Amino acid sequence: MKPLSLSATYHLRRLLHQNLDRLSSIVAAGAGLKADPLSDLNSVIESLYLEEYAIAETVDQLERLASLHQSLVTQSARHRQELRKIEQEIFWLLGFKLKEIQSHGTILLVDDTVLNIKLLSKSLKDHGYEVYGITDSSIVDESAKEVQPDLILMDVVMPRFDGYEVCDRLKQSPLTRNIPILFMSGINDVMNKVRAFDHGGVDYVTKPFQLEELLARVDHHISFRNLQKRLEAQNLRLQQEAQERQETERLYRDMFENAVYGIFQSTPDGHYLKANLALARIYGYDSPEELITVVNDIAQQVYVDPNRRSQFVESLRERDSLLDFESQVYHKNGSKIWIAETVRKVLDSDEQLLFYEGMVRVIKPSLAA
Incomplete structure (x- = not known):
């Protein structure tokens, strides 16, 4: 039997790692091995499909899907739905069902020009994002605490407080310091870009920008932020499970000894x-x-x-x-x-x-x- 290629194996393991908390097994207990980011995927496939022709067909399908996913993931803003469908097929072949995501993410859009907010909000909403627009830079702090967006798109040049000042205030609060901020500006020089990163921004785009480029950056940062949040939740859950296990072991030890x-x-x-x-x-x-x-x-x-x-x-x-x-x-x-x-x-x-x-x-x- 022809095994999975190394590149396909690496890509599939990466997908498993990124989505582990959103996968539910469709394999009956004892009916086959369960795939995880560290398992031998070839052994998992053999245990699930048993017959040689079925194993070979599954390997070919996974190779094709992994290659297609790799080619599209760099253009994820344009191919989000297609990528999701491919991921569902991959996980199904590996014995999992992928839980659906209701929203692509929440964005807080900060720009002092109402027309800019209207145009950009429409484009973002058309691509599945929930968008909140703000023209007054003085209320960004409270709005961010209330909305808890996945990403903030921040204009740099604004009256009262510029984007860098607002960013500094957001980074001082534990409720907003981890929200990624993407700066937008008509100023295209190196020093301003360096300043944006010095203040804690994760990216900088120059106006006028191509919508596809902005969507690609937005998609990347929100996906990364969602992965961070899921990993944080996983770590918290593991810590809670470890504490519960320690408490159970302590109770068992006390019962055993006494x-x-x-x-x-x-x-x-x-x-x-x-x-x-x-x-x-x-x-x-x-x-x-x-x-x-x-x-x-x-x-x-x-x-x-x-x-x-x-x-x-x-x-x-x-x-x-x-x-x-x-x-x-x-x-x-x-x-x-x-x-x-x-x-x-x-x-x-x-x-x-x-x-x-x-x-x-x-x-x-x-x-x-």
Whole structure:
């Protein structure tokens, strides 16, 4: 089978990375591998399509779509709808559905000339943007805080406050400092362009400009800003998940360490992986560490009848768990006690046994040795 080319693989992985939070899997659990920016895409395709002819056809389609997407992405302002359709086809072939975007973005347009705002607003709206126009440079701060646009198109030469002064004020507020600002000016000299970037602008276009050029720049900056916001949201979500996981682990650890009943994890060949203090005390040991270190053969060292461990293992081959599995076991001092074990199997993603996990309680007091 002909694999994906390196250039197609790189481009597809980049698309996956940029859109990961907007993808929902259409593949049933266990029916195939899930694609992500780091996965082997050829293995993903083989797991999804199985038959050689279907795999070859999918690879050819992805090669064609990736090449077409690469050729159009540099002209994204003119081919936005076509690009979106190509991306939907690519993700569908990789086992995903791409969530629809309702708006291409919100733009705050600042220019002291009403006619300029009317003409440019119409062109931007025709290309799917939501546009808010302002002619008074003194109210840009409050408007930006209220609208929270994805991009600000800012004229440089305006009465009262010029575009650079307005930009400085926007960069001072935590609510607006990250909004990208694209300056527009009839002044075409290097020093003014350098000044625009020094004040925090992301771009500078000279009037009169070609509409296609401005749309391309707008599309680029809004796409980049949206990617930034999605990555920030992903990072926040990951931080929240990490905090929740830490809290869950802390609660589990507290429960494990302070439980009244003995809790353990043991390997199929008879070693303890984990044990809590209650289990150690049931068996007469001073600490879980001592129990785990000393007992390296549960069948021989714990059970009075070594065959009981074999019966334990055999029972769990036939079912997922055991309830109140009663056995006589040794205390460290040589006495014997009766216990009941409630145990479950823990399996890996391939349904292979990893270890047993369970709880132990004493049901009869110790008998002298």
